[in-house]
């Protein structure tokens with residue numbers, strides 16, 4: 001990574017300080033001619049530079065070819081609040097709980113020639129490793145080019161899940177907001193119609209689509225289960241609504257309420273053969289995540305909820321076998337012969353895996369929520385030149401086309417748990433993308449793009465042609 005603006009600032013700073021007779025060059029190389037040489041790197045907050053991952057590659061330890069890496073940067077916090085004091089360097093933390101959450105860097109095992117399933121594969125590895133390490137009931141997903149802009153956003157999202165009815169919510173999606181876009185928004189990077197029109201409208205139905213970033217998940221919903229309660233829509237237009245049979249959560253008796261491992265016992269999905277892989281520690285974490293993600297029973301109308309304070313119980317410290325298990329579940333082979341990527345977690349095989357992932361949850365009867373906060377919850381960067389923007393829209397367009405084909409998502413009403421009124425708008429943005437892709441495909445600059453995307457589209461547009469006519473299942477994507 002290379003930040004030329006930071007390098008420029010750094011050079012200027014160095015020049016100024018040397019003309020003031022200040023010899024502190026911050027450890028950067030410098031020769032006598034006042035010429036500052038700076039390695040291409042990202043600057044860290046303490047003024048040193050980050051040399052970049054795999055800066056010195058060695059055999060079996062380079063980009064795309066390495067064992068799983070797991071680095072615990074900060075240990076699990078103390079169970080009791082730790083109050084700050086006024087001495088805390090710049091900010092007065094009096095009366096503020098200054099504990100930091102556990103923070104772990106994860107890089108899954110990678111080898112050349114192995115299909116790592118890009119972002120979806122990365123997310124699934126993260127879901128498993130975090131289940132072993134902390135098993136938080138809620139998971140926030142941000143792209144690497146996005147950051148938190150509103151420190152209260154996560155709490156806002158959790159409120160939806162922990163409030164009455166929250167046990168049916170699979171995720172809370174926040175709008176994508178961007179920085180560094182020119183004032184006229186020449187390439188429509190803000191996607192205003194989509195984020196402030198379509199998505200808000202979908203919120204009135206079963207919920208917004210998952211757009212890949214700025215989304216808080218209920219961990220349990222990622223595991224391919226049905227929600228504890230759901231409605232069924234019958235009749236030709238799905239006009240009759242009733243409680244779905246079988247998928248009701250059991251009512252717990254007093255004794256059961258004390259056991260964290262108990263709740264899933266009667267869930268009908270448990271009888272299906274789930275293939276989570278061979279980590280017992282992982283499979284055992286599922287019931288705990290389900291229990292801890294339940295709404296707060298702070299009102300008599302909340303059945304089957306958590307007693308207030310249930311999530312404040314102390315957590316066992318991290319021990320070596322736990323960390324070793326977390327490394328095991330991020331290995332290349334872990335997902336072999338499992339349902340990861342097909343039924344469980346992020347779904348593989350689509351260029352816009354996010355939409356498909358969210359859609360699968362909706363089909364099982366989960367609802368989602370669109371949450372627009374006054375101060376943007378998260379912010380990210382958007383492509384600011386035409387080539388990158390064209391690649392991005394083209395990728396989304398391809399994804400939308402994929403969605404339309406039965407191989408990805410059934411064309412009709414996919415399940416009784418999804419209202420018919422929801423199926424149509426879910427696909428409304430398709431004509432928009434088709435329109436955009438036509439423009440793009442016809443523009444001269446897109447000729448080199450056409451081949452990979454054409455192949456990707458072809459595979460999905462000809463689902464009834466015998467399999468040997470299908471092109472390569474994972475055509476190269478535009479960079």
Ligand SMILES: O=c1ccn([C@@H]2O[C@H](COP(=O)(O)OP(=O)(O)O[C@H]3O[C@H](CO)[C@@H](O)[C@H](O)[C@H]3O)[C@@H](O)[C@H]2O)c(=O)[nH]1
Pocket residue numbers: 118119122142143144145211212213351352353354392395396
């Ligand atoms: O091999 C990969 C490729 C991507 N990513 C992640 O995926 C994100 C999205 O990639 P980016 O290059 O930023 O694409 P965008 O077009 O900006 O992303 C938008 O569109 C994607 C779907 O097309 C969604 O996945 C993203 O969440 C959404 O912000 C990145 O930030 C990474 O975090 C990986 O982890 N591994």
Ligand SMILES: [Mn+2]
Pocket residue numbers: 143145380381382
């Ligand atoms: Mn991006």
